[in-house]
Amino acid sequence: xxxxxxxxxxxxxxxxxxxxxxxxxxxxxxxxxxxxxxxxxxxxxxxxxxxxxxxxxxxxxxxxxxxxxxxxxxxxxxxxxxxxxxxxxxxxxxxxxxxxxxxxxxxxxxxxxxxxxxxxxxxxxxxxxxxxxxxxxxxxxxxxxxxxxxxxxxxxxxxxxxxxxxxxxxxxxxxxxxxxxxxxxxxxxxxxxxxxxxxxxxxxxxxxxxxxxxxxxxxxxxxxxxxxxxxxxxxxxxxxxxxxxxxxxxxxxxxxxxxxxxxxxxxxxxxxxxxxxxxxxxxxxxxxxxxxxxxxxxxxxxxxxxxxxxxxxxxxxxxxxxxxxxxxxxxxxxxxxxxxxxxxxxxxxxxxxxxxxxxxxxxxxxxxxxxxxxxxxxxxxxxxxxxxxxxxxxxxxxxxxxxxxxxxxxxxxxxxxxxxxxxxxxxxxxxxxxxxxxxxxxxxxxxxxxxxxxxxxxxxxxxxxxxxxxxxxxxxxxxxxxxxxxxxxxxxxxxxxxxxxxxxxxxxxxxxxxxxxxxxxxxxxxxxxxxxxxxxxxxxxxxxxxxxxxxxxxxxxxxxxxxxxxxxxxxxxxxxxxxxxxxxxxxxxxxxxxxxxxxxxxxxxxxxxxxxxxxxxxxxxxxxxxxxxxxxxxxxxxxxxxxxxxxxxxxxxxxxxxxxxxxxxxxxxxxxxxxxxxxxxxxxxxxxxxxxxxxxxxxxxxxxxxxxxxxxxxxxxxxxxxxxxxxxxxxxxxxxxxxxxxxxxxxxxxxxxxxxxxxxxxx
Ligand code: GLN
Ligand code: ZN
Numbered sequence: 002x003x004x005x006x007x008x009x010x011x012x013x014x015x016x017x018x019x020x021x022x023x024x025x026x027x028x029x030x031x032x033x034x035x036x037x038x039x040x041x042x043x044x045x046x047x048x049x050x051x052x053x054x055x056x057x058x059x060x061x062x063x064x065x066x067x068x069x070x071x072x073x074x075x076x077x078x079x080x081x082x083x084x085x086x087x088x089x090x091x092x093x094x095x096x097x098x099x100x101x102x103x104x105x106x107x108x109x110x111x112x113x114x115x116x117x118x119x120x121x122x123x124x125x126x127x128x129x130x131x132x133x134x135x136x137x138x139x140x141x142x143x144x145x146x147x148x149x150x151x152x153x154x155x156x157x158x159x160x161x162x163x164x165x166x167x168x169x170x171x172x173x174x175x176x177x178x179x180x181x182x183x184x185x186x187x188x189x190x191x192x193x194x195x196x197x198x199x200x201x202x203x204x205x206x207x208x209x210x211x212x213x214x215x216x217x218x219x220x221x222x223x224x225x226x227x228x229x230x231x232x233x234x235x236x237x238x239x240x241x242x243x244x245x246x247x248x249x250x251x252x253x254x255x256x257x258x259x260x261x262x263x264x265x266x267x268x269x270x271x272x273x274x275x276x277x278x279x280x281x282x283x284x285x286x287x288x289x290x291x292x293x294x295x296x297x298x299x300x301x302x303x304x305x306x307x308x309x310x311x312x313x314x315x316x317x318x319x320x321x322x323x324x325x326x327x328x329x330x331x332x333x334x335x336x337x338x339x340x341x342x343x344x345x346x347x348x349x350x351x352x353x354x355x356x357x358x359x360x361x362x363x364x365x366x367x368x369x370x371x372x373x374x375x376x377x378x379x380x381x382x383x384x385x386x387x388x389x390x391x392x393x394x395x396x397x398x399x400x401x402x403x404x405x406x407x408x409x410x411x412x413x414x415x416x417x418x419x420x421x422x423x424x425x426x427x428x429x430x431x432x433x434x435x436x437x438x439x440x441x442x443x444x445x446x447x448x449x450x451x452x453x454x455x456x457x458x459x460x461x462x463x464x465x466x467x468x469x470x471x472x473x474x475x476x477x478x479x480x481x482x483x484x485x486x487x488x489x490x491x492x493x494x495x496x497x498x499x500x501x502x503x504x505x506x507x508x509x510x511x512x513x514x515x516x517x518x519x520x521x522x523x524x525x526x527x528x529x530x531x532x533x534x535x536x537x538x539x540x541x542x543x544x545x546x547x548x549x550x551x552x553x554x555x556x557x558x559x560x561x562x563x564x565x566x567x568x569x570x571x572x573x574x575x576x577x578x579x580x581x582x583x584x585x586x587x588x589x590x591x592x593x594x595x596x597x598x599x600x601x602x603x604x605x606x607x608x609x610x611x612x613x614x615x616x617x618x619x620x621x622x623x624x625x626x627x628x629x630x631x632x633x634x635x636x637x638x639x640x641x642x643x644x645x646x647x648x649x650x651x652x653x654x655x656x657x658x659x660x661x662x663x664x665x666x667x668x669x670x671x672x673x674x675x676x677x678x679x680x681x682x683x684x685x686x687x688x689x690x691x692x693x694x695x696x697x698x699x700x701x702x703x704x705x706x707x708x709x710x711x712x713x714x715x716x717x718x719x720x721x722x723x724x725x726x727x728x729x730x731x732x733x734x735x736x737x738x739x740x741x742x743x744x745x746x747x748x749x750x751x752x753x754x755x756x757x758x759x760x761x762x763x764x
Contacts, residue, residue: 003317003324003370005363006056006292008211008246008268009165009331010047011356012063013520015338019043023064023524027098033090040064044151048160050357053364056163056209059155060148061331064090065097065523068130068175069118071167072096075194076142079134080179081115097131097523119177120522124215124249125619126299126334127529127571129522133176135184141194145201152205164202168214168245169195169232170225175216188228192235203240211244211268212236215330217259218250218270219619226258237263244268248294248330250619251277257284266290272297272329278316291320294329295366296359301335301517301531301573303354303391304362306384310369317370326366332356336517349512349533352391392577394534396510402535406585413592414636416644416668420694423644423670430645431557431604435764436718436732436757437488438750439697441651441673442561442607443737444478444493445746454498471496472549479553481747486754489605490558492550494739500563500609501571502530507542508590510534511572532572536586541597548601559649560598560606565591565634570612581630591638599642607649608639608669614654628663635667647671653699653736655679657686665692673697675735677709681717684724696725699735700753706741708748714756727764732757 013019022039025031044062051057063070072078073093085092099117118131148164155162169191173184202210217229236243242265251274252259259267260281267285271278271293282291295313296304317324339355354362365380374381391397416423450470457467478493497503505511511530518526543560551558565587574583591608598606613635618627639648650669655676657664664672676683676698687696698721701709714732721730732753738746 003326003367004055005367006327009058009061009333011333011337014043020524057160058165059151059162060165066131072133135176135178136180137182143194143197163209165211168212171214171216199241209242211246213246217247217255233262260284268292270294270329292325295326296328298328298330301353302576305388341516351387397534399535414640416640418644426645427647436760438732438757439489441737442491443739445743446739450495475550485750490556504563505530510536530572532574538590538593544597544601557604560603562608564608564610565638566631567610567612570616584634588634588637592641599646605647609651611653632663632666655683661686661691671695673733675699677702677735681720695729697731697733701734703734703736706745711752711756715759
């Protein structure tokens, strides 16, 4: 009999109840009891949703982040908050979000303000965790209360609970040693706390504990691999059974290590590492549980259950009771419930499965394995029909688009001349001063702008009224830029809700959900669009807006587009063709838009690739292949233009050292990047040899309401000029300004323009 279980459930709530409760609590609108009650209700509902499983995850709920929960469980709090007194939940939020000195006024003499914890992407997902902090002195002390309370709650609900914790090696590997000391040296101090935790769970008669070690799907140094052996020998106390969970990819060189660990069960991601199931089973002793993640926890497509069973049935015969089945990873990374989507195109909806539907699929698979396929004929037939319809739908596969991609040749991605030759022609045409000033695209999305959009979407104003409101906002942006004296203007992106959604809504092959929210960090969620079919652009998407903006001024107006790699990386993508193919289709659509903008007389076009870096595969050995098709896609999108047309790109992060050759290969005439927080040092990566084109290093952090001082900007740009010749430098903020207010933007940009003028006078 196949045992069913789940690794984790989305905690934000189908209606984002946790998000709204968190934000209300932070603003002092609801009490601690109220937010605790919302959390308890959500846990209860989610356990109900999962109650048909043989083992249900407990401890996967987190108010903010599961890694931060683990840090509290292990008593590993950053030095700067250790002196905090007061309520644990409030301190927890303080570690996550920081506390400003003003907010801490009545704590001025005791604990004061504090910086927020650093946040980083959870593997290759769009979830962000709070990075554990260590130093050579780090001590650990168990606080099992959170887990024990939730365990008791689940039990009182009649749930067969399987506590979930992050394993010690992954915990250490994902943390940061603030003093550059050796994190692994902390393992001997950490393990006793894990032992104590397992003992505490055993005392509650817990049978199985799921211990997550996803770091095993990445390249590990030998000493870290060695550490696995000693760590798990120490944790194998015989008091509880351990299910060691790996996910997000194949184990490769770590497979034999995993096979040899003294744990009672292994979970393997059988979506991304199906080829490793047989080799792993062959290595495992005959008493080990083999948990297979057979339902994709990272995407929203229905499982082809019949095909899955063809593969799984022989394995089930062989493994018998040793087989467990589950989604490939925690369902945290998919939306909760497809049935909420009342407005989604029914054809597309019939191809999808969100968290709840994925659990249904799991039960169907289990029933087919246990009782034979005849026991679930209706489910299997319905599933087969849906899979076939999707496969055959002309909305999914369009031969003309496939042919257009096949016809892409080397010429598509190549500018006619080198940067040096282009730069001369562009200089003649654009006549920009030294240190030209510009912004990254968006201006403040004011309440009026948002309101106009939501009224338009709700049908309360018509398109003409909406367009009028947007044009008024564009005109306002142009006038502000004129008074500020900027050199290259933008239209301000008032008409865009989001840099991906805006384009996705206008492209064929994309669908949008209403409630398909996925947690990104804390209370923040994203609603990734669904790229379901071959992509085409029925008509121009941005030209009218940009042309209108350009008509209001003589200054060059930058056309503003989102690049193909970013569109791809911020969407749920097809599982029936390689990502590289979908990316090329997007590239052709953006290329057509670029050419239309050029034809409309736009002299500068910016193609944002904010998400290029985050698409990097987990394993470095696969970076080259990703970068090669990603860069090619950008080049296809950008490089059809004449020498005189200036192509910009923008990336808002600050790690370039290891990918600089690919960034240079994109061959944009100008790149704007985030640098203000690293004080221009990252420009070291952009020396003449490695990066010969123009660069706009961001001179101020747009995430902060602080107004940058002119002297500070001048200083930063002087530092920049030590690394990149002044002729190739631009002056701009780190990123778009849509989250700021005009009252912050105007003085900030005024100082930026004044700084550029001062710099020009110097050279
Ligand atoms: N052009 C976009 C903006 O200014 C870029 C956003 C981004 O890089 N995240 O908002
Ligand atoms: Zn940015």
